[in-house]
Amino acid sequence: MSLKVNNKKASDDQFNQAADLIGLDEEVRLSLIAPDRELMVEVPLRKDDGSIQSFRGYRVQHNNSRGPFKGGIRFHEEVDLDEVRALAALMTWKTALVDIPYGGGKGGITVNPNNLSVLELERLSRRFFRSIDPIIGLNRDIPAPDVNTNAQIMAWFMDEYGMMNGHTPGIVTGKPIELGGSLGREAATGRGTAIITRESANFFNLDLSRSNVVIQGFGNVGSYTAKFLDEMGSKIIAVSDVNGGLYEPDGFDVPSLIEFNSKNRTVKGCGQGSAISNEKLIGLECDFLIPAALGGVIHKMNVDELNCKVVVEAANGPVTPTADKKLFEKNIHVVPDILTNAGGVTVSYFEWVQNLQQLQWDESEVNEKLEKKMVSAFEEVSILMEQRKTSMRMAAFAVAIDRVAQAYALRGI
Numbered sequence: 001m002s003l004k005v006n007n008k009k010a011s012d013d014q015f016n017q018a019a020d021l022i023g024l025d026e027e028v029r030l031s032l033i034a035p036d037r038e039l040m041v042e043v044p045l046r047k048d049d050g051s052i053q054s055f056r057g058y059r060v061q062h063n064n065s066r067g068p069f070k071g072g073i074r075f076h077e078e079v080d081l082d083e084v085r086a087l088a089a090l091m092t093w094k095t096a097l098v099d100i101p102y103g104g105g106k107g108g109i110t111v112n113p114n115n116l117s118v119l120e121l122e123r124l125s126r127r128f129f130r131s132i133d134p135i136i137g138l139n140r141d142i143p144a145p146d147v148n149t150n151a152q153i154m155a156w157f158m159d160e161y162g163m164m165n166g167h168t169p170g171i172v173t174g175k176p177i178e179l180g181g182s183l184g185r186e187a188a189t190g191r192g193t194a195i196i197t198r199e200s201a202n203f204f205n206l207d208l209s210r211s212n213v214v215i216q217g218f219g220n221v222g223s224y225t226a227k228f229l230d231e232m233g234s235k236i237i238a239v240s241d242v243n244g245g246l247y248e249p250d251g252f253d254v255p256s257l258i259e260f261n262s263k264n265r266t267v268k269g270c271g272q273g274s275a276i277s278n279e280k281l282i283g284l285e286c287d288f289l290i291p292a293a294l295g296g297v298i299h300k301m302n303v304d305e306l307n308c309k310v311v312v313e314a315a316n317g318p319v320t321p322t323a324d325k326k327l328f329e330k331n332i333h334v335v336p337d338i339l340t341n342a343g344g345v346t347v348s349y350f351e352w353v354q355n356l357q358q359l360q361w362d363e364s365e366v367n368e369k370l371e372k373k374m375v376s377a378f379e380e381v382s383i384l385m386e387q388r389k390t391s392m393r394m395a396a397f398a399v400a401i402d403r404v405a406q407a408y409a410l411r412g413i
């Protein structure tokens with residue numbers, strides 16, 4: 001059974017509920033729901049042994065009413081057109097919610113990058129970027145990292161684009177610092193998640209410095225979220241990655257956990273905590289449960305096990321719509337992905353601005369601007385949530401859709 005939550009039907013349902021909330025016109029609704037453009041490409045790869053393997057790649061441009069399409073590119077074996085479509089739409093709402101001048105897009109290749117050598121990964125990345133070249137551009141569509149893609153892959157993308165079109169650092173964000181990446185970009189999604197968790201704690205009357213936190217996923221987002229929440233005084237009592245989970249009721253020594261993880265690319269064997277299954281981890285009693293890996297991990301089969309006060313969606317689409325409804329009924333708050341993890345694309349925007357101006361901001365400047373954006377988005381969402389007595393997800397969608405609809409109306413067709 002596929003528990004894939006990131007499908008266009010599910011995201012359309014959420015869109016429609018929020019559109020009802022703000023009384024959005026039917027014609028505008030139909031136009032905003034449909035992706036503007038979809039590109040599907042075949043990406044042949046010359047393997048190290050000389051054989052050729054073919055992969056499927058995608059770039060979906062959902063909406064650009066507020067600015068160029070913006071969003072990551074993921075490499076994962078479960079990527080398909082429907083998922084990329086749903087994720088592209090989420091980007092439109094995310095960029096609108098934090099009020100940065102972008103639309104939304106997403107891309108991906110259906111591949112397990114762990115099965116490729118570094119050279120194969122480079123050839124595949126370059127070939128893919130060449131295939132989507134006709135529709136991307138500095139003021140058209142600006143890709144970035146997502147699941148299983150990173151600064152190195154962005155460097156290859158930028159280099160490939162530069163060979164065809166001239167040196168254009170702003171064509172992708174999330175680049176290495178040496179190539180025009182922004183200070184603070186790598187940590188931005190985790191930093192933003194921690195800021196939103198802190199704001200949620202205040203809003204829901206929870207004491208962050210006495211809170212217990214469970215983080216599922218310890219990649220870029222999960223590990224930086226742990227770092228910043230630990231610094232804010234929270235106790236991180238459980239973490240997990242693809243190799244399994246660890247439970248430490250007294251709280252992990254987070255700096256050494258992060259150090260171990262960055263050397264070994266896993267938390268397994270770090271010498272802290274005891275092993276715990278993923279099912280048990282999700283059911284641990286805690287204040288904040290933070291899914292920070294893939295979509296669909298909280299679903300109708302395990303939602304009743306949850307024992308947290310707030311779910312903070314650091315991943316894109318970690319709670320299925322059915323589970324979301326259940327959580328609302330059970331009064332477990334869900335802080336939605338388009339708010340929680342918007343720190344990444346926000347600092348992507350700062351990176352792009354720095355590239356356009358050909359200068360570099362201090363990290364403190366980046367972090368201050370990020371803090372402002374996240375706090376003001378949280379405020380807008382929480383005010384609407386109280387006014388409309390709705391879920392935080394619906395309030396976030398409503399703020400975002402309203403902003404896109406206004407731009408759409410002003411531009412005309």
Ligand code: GLU
Binds near residue numbers: 342346
């Ligand atoms: N992939 C990230 C996201 O889902 C970042 C996108 C970007 O920086 O453009 O928000």
